[in-house]
Amino acid sequence: MKRFTILSAIALFGAAPVVPVAARTVPAAAATADFAVGPQYDTTHVYVAPEDFDRFVASLTATFGGTSTKKGAFQVTPTTSKTLSQLVLTPAGSVSVFGFTTPIPFPFGAERNGYLVTDIDGAVASAVKHGATRLIATFPDPIGRDAVVQWPGGVGMQMYWHTTKPNYPTLATIPENRVYLTPDAADAFVRSWTGFAHGRIVSDDRAADGGEIGQPGKVYRRIRVASGYGRMTVMVSDNQLPWPYGRDVTGYEVASLQATLAKAQAAGVETLVAAHTENDRQSAIVRFPGGYIAEVHSPITQ
Structure with a gap:
């Protein structure tokens, strides 16, 4: 096989089959490379x-x-x-x-x-x-x-x-890695990830609308990071989240949220959180056949 x-x-x-690999010496400079x-x-x-x-x-x-x-x-x-x-x-x-x-x-x-x-x-x-x-x-x-x-x-x-780099098409839009954390871990995670990924903090909103994570009437901290690995949004709260929030590990940007949701529905995809406005985007959460849950959004143009 x-x-x-x-x-x-x-x-x-x-x-x-996997075989033992001897420890390799990694130059100090490599540990800080991108x-x-x-x-x-x-x-x-x-x-x-x-x-x-x-x-x-x-x-x-x-x-x-x-x-x-x-x-x-x-x-x-x-x-x-x-x-x-x-x-x-x-x-x-x-x-x-x-x-x-x-x-x-x-x-x-x-x-x-x-x-x-x-x-x-x-x-x-x-x-x-x-x-x-x-x-x-x-x-x-x-x-x-x-x-x-x-x-x-x-x-x-x-x-x-x-050994030989694969060749995949360039993306039309960059997905975001969606990470839900409590304050206990958030700063340590962001510090670790940005240090490794040579990432930059695009925004750090400490009073974002809690309705974005199913907690209306509350605020939470939303940190957005960009790097050569793509985008990341870190959502920092008490993590007392109603389902399905926290299960959406990836967010997909599309040109038209409504058109995408219509195609998704026709393909048997269930909308779990209806389209709504979040800061600079229109967002929804969907569940694909098989149970995969994802966030989908389109930017709001000014």
Whole structure:
């Protein structure tokens, strides 16, 4: 059976069994370098039941457009497992879809996304230097290497590197990684992430309308960050959130929210939070077949 890394599986490259990798010396300068490649290579990881797999992929492309790789059944973890796997490339963001037919080995399944980096050793060393913890040791495959890390606040991400850089289309809009944290972890997370990602804080609103996160009548802190990995919004509150807030790990920007919601509805996507105004955007939260929950928004032009 072919083995695939958790991110390259959906690109349909073969991989070999994991073998021990000797520790490598990482130059001090590498720990402070910027390892980002581009947001089109940053994929949201979506895990669905095998019976929902095809419906989910079809609804995603019907909603956002784009293409997908050929579906296959592979081993994508360094230990024994099997999953259906497919990469969906939409103009609004890339999605790695997994439908495991076996139990999912730890720590996979909890990572929210995967980021392509220029140097996996340097990137992991930099992440650890900036406060991340490795959840699994870096493991190799014939086309690259991978690692999973966790940032302050429990934010899990995967990093991957290919010997030959993949070539995905440039995105029409950049998705945002949506992170919900309490004040206990927020500053530590933002400090760690911006240090690693060479990110810049675009805005830091300490009195944003709580209605944006299902807490009308309250205020919360909304931090927006930009980097070579794309956009991120950190929402800081008591995290006493009504469902589905907090389950939306990615926000997708579209030209017209109403037109996108109409296409989504026709494709079997359920609107959980109706379209409404939030600061500089029109926003809604939807649930795709298979259970994937996402925020969708369009900017308000002045």
